[in-house]
Amino acid sequence: METKPADEGKENAESMLADIQKKVSDAFDIFDHESNKTVDVREVGTIVRSLGCCPSEAELHDMLAEIEEEEPTGYVRFERFLPMMTRVLMERRYKPQAEDILLKAWHVLDTEIKGHLTQEELTKYMTQEGEPFLQEEMEEMLSAAMDPDKGTILYKDYASIMAVEEA
Structure with a gap:
């Protein structure tokens, strides 16, 4: 049949x-x-x-x-x-942002156009602006985002990790 x-x-x-x-x-x-x-x-x-x-x-x-x-x-x-x-x-609600949109957001924070943020800069932005991160959330983000050799967040690399490709 x-x-x-x-x-x-x-x-x-x-x-x-x-x-x-x-x-x-x-x-x-x-x-x-x-x-x-x-x-x-x-x-x-x-x-x-x-x-x-x-x-x-x-x-x-x-x-x-x-x-x-x-x-x-x-x-x-x-x-x-x-x-x-x-x-x-x-309904495909609450999808992560695309990498190019995330990079635009990072560029806004990187006012000196260094290509990275320091731990202090990121912590300030994430805990004092908008919907603030909790200390535990901040530590988790830093452990994933921080370049251990340089002590900075190379946001271009981190944005690609944050973005989820559509299947």
Whole structure:
């Protein structure tokens, strides 16, 4: 029996949905330390970002408001996380910026056009402007971005790491 084109589209959509739900489940399970289909609410941002999404803190807060219990417990249940995260991924929301856009942002910060920023400069920008980074987030960023030999952030190299190529 031959498959009709309409059936192929439906099968592809179902396959894509199944793949997304498996990715969401696998990411969630890594942080489900008690193996009880719950994660600490503080881990949700890490899970979302591990799935290739880059929401702002305000957007992440909105996501949490959607999936938290009526009476906050400090935990998020998988059964509430899965539909929300599946929808986010299917709609391709919160995608990272392209490398050229990231480089433009770095150029704005590099007023002397040195091609790099110092640790002090980056820390000042990231903790005192806009949506400030926490100390832990700053340390994590510096450990990934800092050139250990020069003690600077060569932002052209870091922008390529930050950008995620579309699959």
